[in-house]
Amino acid sequence: MDTFLLFLLVGLxxxxxxxxxxxxxxxxxxxxxxxxxVPPATASASVHVAKIFTGGASAVSHVMHRNxxxxxxxxxxxxxxxxxxxxxxxxxxxxxxxIKPFILAYLLLIGVWxxxxxxxDRATRxxxxxxxxxxxxxxxxxxxxxxxxxxPTVTSTLVGAGAEPRCAIGxxxxxxxxxxxxxxxxxxxxxxxxxxxxxxxxxxxWAVAGLIVGGLxxxxxxxxxxxxxxxxxxxxxxxxxxxxxxxxxxxxxxxVAP
Numbered sequence: 691m692d693t694f695l696l697f698l699l700v701g702l703x704x705x706x707x708x709x710x711x712x713x714x715x716x717x718x719x720x721x722x723x724x725x726x727x728v729p730p731a732t733a734s735a736s737v738h739v740a741k742i743f744t745g746g747a748s749a750v751s752h753v754m755h756r757n758x759x760x761x762x763x764x765x766x767x768x769x770x771x772x773x774x775x776x777x778x779x780x781x782x783x784x785x786x787x788x789i790k791p792f793i794l795a796y797l798l799l800i801g802v803w804x805x806x807x808x809x810x811d812r813a814t815r816x817x818x819x820x821x822x823x824x825x826x827x828x829x830x831x832x833x834x835x836x837x838x839x840x841x842p843t844v845t846s847t848l849v850g851a852g853a854e855p856r857c858a859i860g861x862x863x864x865x866x867x868x869x870x871x872x873x874x875x876x877x878x879x880x881x882x883x884x885x886x887x888x889x890x891x892x893x894x895x896w897a898v899a900g901l902i903v904g905g906l907x908x909x910x911x912x913x914x915x916x917x918x919x920x921x922x923x924x925x926x927x928x929x930x931x932x933x934x935x936x937x938x939x940x941x942x943x944x945x946v947a948p
Contacts, residue, residue: 693896694903697722701904705744707931708863709751709908709915713841716741716833717935719901721942726897734781734834735877736898738870744905745867748913755913757860762822762853766844766861769826770833770869777834778876791943794936800846801932815852826865834873840866846932855924859916 700722701715708715716737723733752758825847833840841862848858916924941947 694900697897697900698904699900701740701744701901702908703904704901705748705905705908706911706915708744708841709748709911709913713845713862714931714935715744715905716840717842717939721939723897728897734778735874737901738834738874738877740898740901740905741866741870742874743902744909745863745870747906747909749864749867751910751913752860752864752916753913755860755917757856757913757916758864759853759857759861761819762817762848763861763865765819765822766826766829767865767868769823769828770830770840770844770865771826771872773827773830773832774834774869774873775830775876777831778873778880780831781835782877782880791940794940794943798933798936798940800842800850801929801936803850803929805926805929805933817848817851817853817858826869830869830873833869834876840869842932842935846929849925849929856916859924860913 697719700719704715704718707713707718719737719740720733723736728736825844829840829844829847832843844865845858845862848862849855919927938947
């Protein structure tokens, strides 16, 4: 029960940040699971199962508050589903740590770019839908490999390119529901076919339950928070959070941080 309460708190805090900034639920939850010694593939699968429930509640909130650009939503979701399934296949057969330094370098650069835009160029621009498919493909792949990365990759790229932060966050968060469901399905198929042994997934049931309940408590407020916070504040928040998360993971990779 102590494990459940701990991860309930983790899920609550992670979903509040994710709902407001369009990212970090997966990264925060995955980082905590890894710190508890959960194998990477098992941690990623656990987080994606939890995100099906929390993502559904968050998506409903964003739909109600009209934070979604549907012409960007569909190509993002389609690309994300394909990338996520491929990433799950790779993760269950090949360690993904070799590409992590490149992911972190990309995120750090994007974070700096977003902060620069917040200070020097606040005008919003339409993001071309034709680029959403490839962007979703990359975001879904990285999300599946790392247990979190859809928001940092996709939301940060849209905001960095000039999309209105409120709409970028709502669109990406809602598309994530389809991406997460596909990734979870891919992990399930890998488990059923014997490609992956699950890493004693059932041993972490209380942690997954805590993530789900904590996320569900916070998720209904996602759309309201995003709609009320000023665009410039959201832009600074997105850029700063990307740099913090990528920086911390880089320190972990270097063996400096736990």
